[in-house]
Amino acid sequence: MTRAARALLAASPLLWLFVPLRQAVESRMALHMLVQLPLLLAAGWAAAAWWPRWPAAWAMRFDAQGLASATFASAVLAFWMIPAALDAALLAPAVATLKFLSWWLAGLLLPGDHRRLGAVPASFFLGKRPGCW
Amino acid sequence: MATTTATCLLVVALLLALTARLTHGFEAWTTEQGRRLDAIAGGLQAPPMTLRDAESHGRIVFDGADPAAPVTLLNFIYTRCVSICQTQGGESFRLQEALRAAGSGRVRLLSVSIDPAHDDAAALAAHARRHRADPALWAVTAPRSEAEGRRALRRLGVVSVPDGLGGFAHNGSLHLVDSTGRVRRIFDDAQGPQALAAALQLAEASSP
Numbered sequence: 281m282t283r284a285a286r287a288l289l290a291a292s293p294l295l296w297l298f299v300p301l302r303q304a305v306e307s308r309m310a311l312h313m314l315v316q317l318p319l320l321l322a323a324g325w326a327a328a329a330w331w332p333r334w335p336a337a338w339a340m341r342f343d344a345q346g347l348a349s350a351t352f353a354s355a356v357l358a359f360w361m362i363p364a365a366l367d368a369a370l371l372a373p374a375v376a377t378l379k380f381l382s383w384w385l386a387g388l389l390l391p392g393d394h395r396r397l398g399a400v401p402a403s404f405f406l407g408k409r410p411g412c413w
Numbered sequence: 414m415a416t417t418t419a420t421c422l423l424v425v426a427l428l429l430a431l432t433a434r435l436t437h438g439f440e441a442w443t444t445e446q447g448r449r450l451d452a453i454a455g456g457l458q459a460p461p462m463t464l465r466d467a468e469s470h471g472r473i474v475f476d477g478a479d480p481a482a483p484v485t486l487l488n489f490i491y492t493r494c495v496s497i498c499q500t501q502g503g504e505s506f507r508l509q510e511a512l513r514a515a516g517s518g519r520v521r522l523l524s525v526s527i528d529p530a531h532d533d534a535a536a537l538a539a540h541a542r543r544h545r546a547d548p549a550l551w552a553v554t555a556p557r558s559e560a561e562g563r564r565a566l567r568r569l570g571v572v573s574v575p576d577g578l579g580g581f582a583h584n585g586s587l588h589l590v591d592s593t594g595r596v597r598r599i600f601d602d603a604q605g606p607q608a609l610a611a612a613l614q615l616a617e618a619s620s621p
Binding site for chain 2: 300301305341344347352355358365368370371
């Protein structure tokens with residue numbers, strides 16, 4: 281992916297400041313789940329290129345082999361599959377903020393996670409066969 | 414590795430705690446299920462609202478001030494709606510006629526607009542005419558203040574989202590509300606007969 285395309289993707293959360301678009305997407309559960317949420321994840325992933333890396337010692341300690349990042353991404357995915365969570369995001373601005381931040385953060389943590397995720401955790405989270413990396 | 418394991422456990426614990434809170438202890442996975450559980454448990458209170466009707470008459474509902482206030486079957490509408498509200502209108506008319514036949518003076522139907530900015534007196538009157546609403550039994554209204562309307566929807570957990578095309582995706586349920594403003598039960602809009610039976614029973618039980 282070119283740097284410009286990546287920058288565009290990183291800036292895509294700004295789209296949701298355009299209220300009519302946000303309302304149109306969020307009023308349908310399919311668009312909400314299949315367009316907005318993946319786009320937030322992708323925006324976080326794209327933004328990681330400009331985000332300062334964690335100090336390696338921290339990553340080793342809190343996120344050995346990318347396990348904590350992968351657990352976080354799985355937790356975010358699981359939580360926002362609950363229909364009541366999506367509705368709550370429409371009813372309460374605080375929950376909407378949590379939605380935007382959690383998906384974006386999950387995406388932000390992905391690149392490091394992908395590089396570091398060991399063979400066994402990868403087989404668990406991604407269904408990858410150890411040795412196929 | 415121990416710190417990583419602790420971090421993972423913390424993330425999982427946070428997920429479980431948030432999910433438990435959101436789903437009433439893993440019981441209600443949709444907002445509607447949650448609201449209905451709340452209503453049955455007595456924890457869903459309609460806030461007081463100042464409403465205006467097709468004649469621009471004001472009325473305050475759900476303030477608990479009048480113990481002889483009628484039992485209300487409440488739903489939310491908007492008059493430009495061409496999908497769910499038309500069915501709702503038909504259901505409400507049937508409900509109105511069943512209520513007339515039951516002859517109870519203690520049960521009323523109340524439709525409240527989720528789009529007060531557009532639903533002025535003329536729009537409410539047209540909606541009432543279209544669905545043959547009898548003002549003695551069925552009031553078609555809108556909140557006087559948009560903020561108050563939004564607050565009521567939020568408090569009751571009624572999801573209504575502008576669809577970006579000038580309309581709303583919204584909840585068509587029937588709320589059985591007692592004279593103090595407490596929501597006792599929530600029914601699907603097609604469950605009119607059950608809702609009416611429950612309303613008549615509640616009115617009977619709470620009549621002075």
